[in-house]
Amino acid sequence: MNDVAELPKTAVIVEDDPDIRHLLADVLESAGFATVSVGNGIDGVRAVIAHQPLITTLDVNMPGIDGFEAARRIRRQSDTYIIMLTGLEEEADVVLGLGAGADEYVVKPFRPRELRARIEALLRRPRAGESGGAASATGREDVGYVLPAAHTEADAPAMTRTDVAARPLLDEVPAPDDGWLTHRDLHLDPESRLVRMADLELDLTRTEFDLLAALMESKRRVRSKADLTLVLRGESYVTSYFVGDADKRAIEAHMTNLRRKLGDNPASPRYIETVRGVGYRMTSESSAS
Structure with missing residues (x-):
């Protein structure tokens, strides 16, 4: 192994299968x-504590x-990007991984090109403490309410305004043309x-902010889960090969967290509605509250 102290980027591989361990090392070393x-x-x-990897x-x-x-345990002591790799692809496992602090979730068997693309997309995202993202203001992006295991978005409890994660505003509500x-x-x-929602300033994670921004920019145009996955990765083109079921379930989990902070009930939404089998869009401005 090379002397990691002389290299700008380090990766730690935690894997009990030696063949997969060697494959991961090849992919990461080819990425520098x-x-x-x-x-x-x-x-x-x-x-991770000893090497503080990227x-x-x-x-x-x-x-x-x-x-x-x-x-x-790692997340309590490091802001390293965490990619979880597993043969499990149930929604509960995706939610557990995100709730534990993972940034990406890759299902085995994976292809080296796919993992390399995910790593490159991950490196474009801000880490905790870096400027230019919500993570620097609110901490890790996956901290907050997590949908309980074995539940789906449709099973989420009704949400009320008392569920909103927010703080009072210090400034006036912005004008519509600014x-x-x-x-x-x-x-x-x-x-x-x-x-901001009414007289409150919401405390959203980086991912929740990006999802909400994508939907508000699109207004009534439906955004699919695959499309929203690519938005979070910063991709400008559609590569369905790199968007799997685990990615779509992760979007569902993040959307549930976002709705809870908005105090939005998916059964009778005020802000974000689900288009079954397609994706999400903002509600009509004139629909009932």
Whole structure:
């Protein structure tokens, strides 16, 4: 292994299967990373603390502690980008991975080209503490309400205004012609990345802000889950090969979190409505509250 101290980018690979470990090392090293490989979750947490990598890949099923617990421990001490790799693709597992602090969720078997594309997209996203994203203001993007395991978006409880994650405004509500996007009493500024609802300022994660901005910009045009996945990755072209079922379930989980912060009931939405089998769009301005 190369001397990681002399290289600008380091990746930690936490994987108990030696063949997959070698494949991950090949992909990451071809992307310019020095790699540190370990075979269990405990050693993985230690390696992340010792090397402070830019990227960490985590297998879910490992001896000792599983990938979910390893992610939680890592996230408490590092803002490394976490990519979880697993043979599991149930919605509950996707939600658990995101809730534990993962930034990406890749289902095995994966193709090297797909993983490389995901890594490159991930590196375009701001990390905690970096300017230019909501993460710097609100912390990790996946902290907050997480849909309970074995539930789907349709099973989410009815939401009320008391569920809103917000704080009182210090400034006046923006005028409609000053660059803010507006839908009913919801106002979003793409430049400052602020969201205001009536007399409250919402505390959204980076992902929640980006989803809401994409929908408000599109107004009544439906955005599919695949389309929203590419928006979050910063992709400007459609490559359905790189958008799988796990990606779409992750969008559903993030959308549930966003709706809860808006106090929006998916059964009778005020802001965001689901178009079954297609995706999401903003509600009609004239529809009932």
